Amino acid sequence: MTELTATVHTSAGGHLFELAGHLDFRNVSYLREVVEGVELGPGQQLIFDMSGLSFCDSTGLTVLVMARNRALAAHAGFALAAVSGRVARIFRVAGLDQVFSVYPSPEAAAEAWTRSAG
Amino acid sequence: MDVRTRNHVVVTGREDGPAMLLAHGFGCDQNMWRFVVPALEARFRVVLFDYVGAGRSDLSSWREERYSELAGYVDDVLDICHELNLVQAVFVGHSVSSMVGVLAAIREPDLFAKLVLITPSPRYVDDGEYRGGFSREDIDELLDSLESNYLGWSAAMAPVIMGNPDRPELGEELTNSFCATDPLAARTFARATFLSDNRADLAKVSVPTLVLQCSNDVIAPPEVGAFVHAEIDGSELVTLDATGHCPQLSAPRPTAEAIVAFAAGPP
Amino acid sequence: MRCGTGQDPGGDRNDNPGNEGAVLSALLEDSVEDLYENAPCGYLTTLLDGSIARINGTLLTWLGFTREELVGRRRFTDLLTIGGKLYHETHFAPLLQMQGEIGGVALELAAADGTRLPVLVSSVVKTGTDGQPLLIRTTVFDARDRRAYERELLRAREDADRDTARLRRLATTLQRTLLPSKLQSVPGLDIAAHYRIASHDMVGGDFYDVFPLSDGRWGFFLGDVCGKGSTAAALTSLARYTMRSAAIYDPDPVSVLGNLNTVMNQEYRSDDPRFCTVIFGVLMVEDASCLITFASGGHPPALLLRADGTAEYRFTPGGQLVGILPNAHFTATSVRLVPGDTMLLYTDGLTEGRPTNGRERYGEEALEAFAVDLAPASAQETVDAMSELLDTFGDGLDDDIALLAFSVSTSEPPS
Numbered sequence: 082m083t084e085l086t087a088t089v090h091t092s093a094g095g096h097l098f099e100l101a102g103h104l105d106f107r108n109v110s111y112l113r114e115v116v117e118g119v120e121l122g123p124g125q126q127l128i129f130d131m132s133g134l135s136f137c138d139s140t141g142l143t144v145l146v147m148a149r150n151r152a153l154a155a156h157a158g159f160a161l162a163a164v165s166g167r168v169a170r171i172f173r174v175a176g177l178d179q180v181f182s183v184y185p186s187p188e189a190a191a192e193a194w195t196r197s198a199g
Numbered sequence: 200m201d202v203r204t205r206n207h208v209v210v211t212g213r214e215d216g217p218a219m220l221l222a223h224g225f226g227c228d229q230n231m232w233r234f235v236v237p238a239l240e241a242r243f244r245v246v247l248f249d250y251v252g253a254g255r256s257d258l259s260s261w262r263e264e265r266y267s268e269l270a271g272y273v274d275d276v277l278d279i280c281h282e283l284n285l286v287q288a289v290f291v292g293h294s295v296s297s298m299v300g301v302l303a304a305i306r307e308p309d310l311f312a313k314l315v316l317i318t319p320s321p322r323y324v325d326d327g328e329y330r331g332g333f334s335r336e337d338i339d340e341l342l343d344s345l346e347s348n349y350l351g352w353s354a355a356m357a358p359v360i361m362g363n364p365d366r367p368e369l370g371e372e373l374t375n376s377f378c379a380t381d382p383l384a385a386r387t388f389a390r391a392t393f394l395s396d397n398r399a400d401l402a403k404v405s406v407p408t409l410v411l412q413c414s415n416d417v418i419a420p421p422e423v424g425a426f427v428h429a430e431i432d433g434s435e436l437v438t439l440d441a442t443g444h445c446p447q448l449s450a451p452r453p454t455a456e457a458i459v460a461f462a463a464g465p466p
Numbered sequence: 467m468r469c470g471t472g473q474d475p476g477g478d479r480n481d482n483p484g485n486e487g488a489v490l491s492a493l494l495e496d497s498v499e500d501l502y503e504n505a506p507c508g509y510l511t512t513l514l515d516g517s518i519a520r521i522n523g524t525l526l527t528w529l530g531f532t533r534e535e536l537v538g539r540r541r542f543t544d545l546l547t548i549g550g551k552l553y554h555e556t557h558f559a560p561l562l563q564m565q566g567e568i569g570g571v572a573l574e575l576a577a578a579d580g581t582r583l584p585v586l587v588s589s590v591v592k593t594g595t596d597g598q599p600l601l602i603r604t605t606v607f608d609a610r611d612r613r614a615y616e617r618e619l620l621r622a623r624e625d626a627d628r629d630t631a632r633l634r635r636l637a638t639t640l641q642r643t644l645l646p647s648k649l650q651s652v653p654g655l656d657i658a659a660h661y662r663i664a665s666h667d668m669v670g671g672d673f674y675d676v677f678p679l680s681d682g683r684w685g686f687f688l689g690d691v692c693g694k695g696s697t698a699a700a701l702t703s704l705a706r707y708t709m710r711s712a713a714i715y716d717p718d719p720v721s722v723l724g725n726l727n728t729v730m731n732q733e734y735r736s737d738d739p740r741f742c743t744v745i746f747g748v749l750m751v752e753d754a755s756c757l758i759t760f761a762s763g764g765h766p767p768a769l770l771l772r773a774d775g776t777a778e779y780r781f782t783p784g785g786q787l788v789g790i791l792p793n794a795h796f797t798a799t800s801v802r803l804v805p806g807d808t809m810l811l812y813t814d815g816l817t818e819g820r821p822t823n824g825r826e827r828y829g830e831e832a833l834e835a836f837a838v839d840l841a842p843a844s845a846q847e848t849v850d851a852m853s854e855l856l857d858t859f860g861d862g863l864d865d866d867i868a869l870l871a872f873s874v875s876t877s878e879p880p881s
Contacts, residue, residue, distance in 0.1 A: 105864070106693070136827070138818060138865070139692040139743070146739045146790055170830075175743060175764035176786025176795065226556035337548045344549035344574060417543065417551055442515050443543075444555040448563065 084108070086133075087115045094195075095125035095157065097187055101133030104141035112141075116148045123156035126194045130187045132163035137171055149181065158182075158197075160190035200257060202282040206248040206275055207255040210283070212240035217312070218285045219243040219462065222276060224294030225392045226385065228254025231293060234451035235458070242459060246283060250275050252384025266387050269295070269395055273302045280310045287312040289462045293447065294318055294419070295392040297427075302397065304406045312466065314408040315458050318419040318444050319427050321397040329398070332420045338393045345386045401430035408434040409461040411446070411454070418444040435461065508585075508606030514599060516541035525606055530578035542604065547574045547582055558589075562602065566591045572609060584613035640699060650676050652684050654751040658849035660869040662856055664815065670866030671698035671742070672813045673706055677713075679748065685713040685722075688811040688870045689744030689765065689788075701740055704733065705788075709746055719761035722746050723788060723796040727763070730789030741789035745811055749872065754805055756874050761798040763788035766814050766830075769837050771848060773806025777837035779830070780809075806842045808873040813866070816852070820862035828859075845871035 085108040088099040096119050104112065121127060127148060137145075145161070152159035160182040164172060172178045184190040202208065209229065212219075219239060223231045229247040239245050249256040250272055251265075265271035276299055280288065290311050292300035297319030304311045323331045324338055333341075408431045412424035421438070428436040437457050441450035502509060508525030512518050518536045526533060529545065536545075543551050550573040562568045569588040577583055586607040591599045649657050663670060671691035679685050687709050691701045705726060712725035723746055734740050745768060747760025760768070764787035767779040782797035803809060819828045840851050848871045856867060 139690065139741075139814070142787075143692055143739045143741070146741075150739070167827075173783070174766055176784060177764075179784070179786065179795070180791060224556075226552060231556075231560075333548065340547060341549045341552065344547065418555065443559065444552075445560065448560040 085112060087112055089115065089119065091119065094191065095121070095127055097128045097130060099130045099133065103136040104134060104144070105136065105138040106140040109140045109144050112144050113147065116144065116151065121152060121155045121157045125155075126158035126160065126191065127152045128159075128187050128190045129161050130163055131161055131168060132165065134164075134168055135166070137168045139175075142171070142175060142177065145177075145181070158194045160184055160194065162187040162190045200260060202278045205251060205257045205260050206279055207257075208279060208283070209247040210244065211236065211247070212243050212245040214244060216242055216244040217462070218246060218283075218288035220246045220248075220276070220279070220285065220288050220290050222290065222292040222296035222299060223249070223253065224292070224296045225388050228256075230254065231445065232447055235447045235455040238452070238455035238459065242463060243289070246279070246285065246288075248275075248279055250388070252381055252388065258381055258384070261381070261384055263383075263387060266384065267391055269299055269302060269391055269397070272296075272299045272388075272391070273306065276300070276303045277307060277310070280307075286310060289313045289315065291315040291458060292317065292319070294320070294444065295388075295395070298395065298397045298400075301400055301404055301431075305400060305403045308405050311406050313462060314404065314406050315411060315461060316408060316427065317411045317447065317454070318413060318416055318424070319410060320419045320423045321401055321427060321430075322395065323393045323418075326396075329426070330420065330422045332418065332423060333393070341393060342386070342389060345382075345389050398426075398430070401427060402432070404431045404434075407466065409457070410434055410436045411439065411457055412436070413439050413441040413443060413446050413450075415442040416444045437461075507608070510542065510604040510606065512542050512602045512604065514602065516543055516602075518542060519601065528577065528583060528606075528608070529575060542602075545575050547576050550574055558587075562589050562591060566593075566599075572613075575606070584609040586612075645673070646675050650678065650684070652676065652749060652751065654754075654875055655749065655756055656845040656873045656875050658845040658869075658871045660849045660853050660867075662815075662853070662863065662867045664863045664866050665694075670694055671702055672815070672866045672868035673702045674811070674868050674870045675706060675710070676749075676870075677710055679713060679717050683717065684749040684751075685710070685717055685746070686749060686870070686872075687744055687746040688813070688868060689742050689746075689763075690813040690815075690868070691742040692740065694866075697740065701730070701733070701742065704729065705742055705744065709744075713746075713748075717748050719746050719748065719759060720796045720798050723761050723763045724794075727788045727791070727794045727796075731792060734789055739790045741787040743814075744788055751874075754874065756803045756872065757800060758803065758809060758872065759798065759800040761785065761796045763794065763796050766812065766817060768801075769810040769812070769833070770801060771808040771810065771837050771841035771843055773804065773842045775838075775841050777834065777841040779834060803872065803874050805874045805876045808841075808843055808845050808848050808871055810837070810848055810852070811870045812852070813868045815863060815865035815867035816856070816869070818865060819856070819859045819867070820864075821859050823860055823862035843873075844876075845873040848873075 085100065085102040085104055090097040129145065149159040162184045163186055164183050184193060221229065221232045223229055228249045232247060236245055251257065252261045265274065286309065288311055290300040290303065297316035298321060300314050300316065304314055320331065322329065323333045324335055325331050325333065410424055410428045412419060412421060424436060428434050439446050439450055439453050439457065441453070443449045446454045503523040505522060505524055508528060509522040510518065510525060511520040517538065518540055521533060521536055543554050546554055553573065558568060558571060567590040571587050573585055573587050575583040575585055586609045587604060589602050589604040592601040592603055594600050645661055649659055657676060659674060661672065671693055674688040676684060676686045689705060691698045691705065708726050708729045709722055712722045723744070730740065743763055743765035745760055745762045745765045747758055750757045762782040762785040764785055767781045769777060770780055771777045780799060780801060782799050784795055785797040786794040788794060801809060817828055817830050817833055820826060821828050836855065840848065843851065849869050852869055856863065
């Protein structure tokens, strides 16, 4: 019931995290470990594909904020893609839609980053 | 959950024979009766069971409040009688189950035709002139050693009894630990048994009763058997030439013979 | 110098290999009796009825008896403690009879001086050529060390159990002190509150309060620190204290939240971000109505239940979480309650609850529909109805829930 899967695709441009399932206090440390485990350097980008995520509670939000901070500290980019439904609503209430860069798809996020870097 | 499953009830022997209910005592389960059952099966419809917490009873049905008093074990017996529609059964109780039988027969005398009490004791702790055989310190020491799980095999290391082709009497069904009891259930049963005092109940028994004792039994010394016999009006007393507290194990043939003779005799 | 396998029998050392063999076998033959008597374990032989027929020196020494006191005079069971006798009767003897052997049973022997000796006992039935059992041979191992180890394990487990119980009591006490035991009563206003703990092991992060301001108005807040446990509890304290102090100085809701945001930003670590969501507001009771001015920092929207039976959310779009963004934005709004109106604040444990303990969350739509059904209702009636609703969720509550409701009293306050 509280499963979360995070599939990581790594390329020269950075890492794409595909999240699926529920992100809440029960599995947040798992995701934190995955995020902390990737190498991130200047100019790279961290993208979270949220299309498979059906729920995210306040502790889940902290991991996203932490990941964003990590990216910023490494002079890397951070974007969320395909945030929908309930998760989008949670972001809106929390005002995080003004903080995170949100794109309709991972490709759009990557393209926006390349354009801004180039 | 139905009573048969809860108490791992096993019915064997003559379908049309008179009913005989065998009740095990503290520290064991219906396996205690395995050497006498063959002789009893020939004439009776034998009903075996485990009290909840013992043997292969359903452990999830165990409740500390119910099984801290002998009344809880009496309830198990009466539940089984009702479930199986046993009427005018012969109740054979070993050790503390003797008292369970006594209490059950007082509560519902119509269910029982006769009582056989094997090595009974209505009170284990000495009390003034009454010799139960144990001092309070002895019982405290017993409960303490049960408390520490220092007796027998630890729960984690229960032995496996191998089927032995040279010893056919062992049988295949005895592949689990012999008389394994949940430690908490065992401690609770021990407290209920060894701190009980049912001397006053003996006089209320209105059912024909046989007291079967051993000549050399540390746990139920001969004075106790004599006391029980004296208190239950019209009861019979048979002393087996056997050592120990479990004649159905150490001297199964004379034990079975005594039971059959009494049970099949005149009402 | 050669290393020997036994004692040097003394005399001339002869390097002749033939002699070594002779010396060794003499040694072995000589010491069979010695081996039995002084073995590192106890040996006991009994007849079938348990009478002691033979006993070795080691066991006699452990027990403190002489051979004459035991052989032919006592039974094996006489050496056992009461518990051991019982166990012997119900398990040991029957199994030995059935199997012919039994091993590794923990018992206690009663020594002559009354002390108890923890031992491990193994027995085997010795049969004659015709298979008839004749004797029982028993080995007794000293289990004092093992028993000491087991005792340590037991004690460690009991300590752990006690600690868990104590921790649980601590969490409950802490929880109680972090919440106001009794809410202030505000003249002209009915206030009701409810707190429901999801787990008794961990202190939760919900908080609320109502307190007087210096100018006759009243401040209030209801919020939710993310996470549980001692860090969340500490942050809860910080949030409450900060807002109360800030409000005394300048009760403007946006300013108060700004203050809180600054303070929490200082506390927060980038690898372990801590934020809270909160609604802070000011109550001003005048005539028979109450003006409520409030700001939200990323918190779920307040619910308004009107006297005319309608109910709706009061959104504050754009308000952001408090504590992790350096210049967080907060949105203010105001509401006037007239007699029969109620405003309800809650934490997201309510909407995130799972009514059937399944996957489905209760949700904002369902809550609004529930409020529409309920309205009009007083503060107490609203909180009671919510509490009953939560009762139906059973185990489907993952997070603590705090509720705070205000309504304008419909009866005249006592003068």
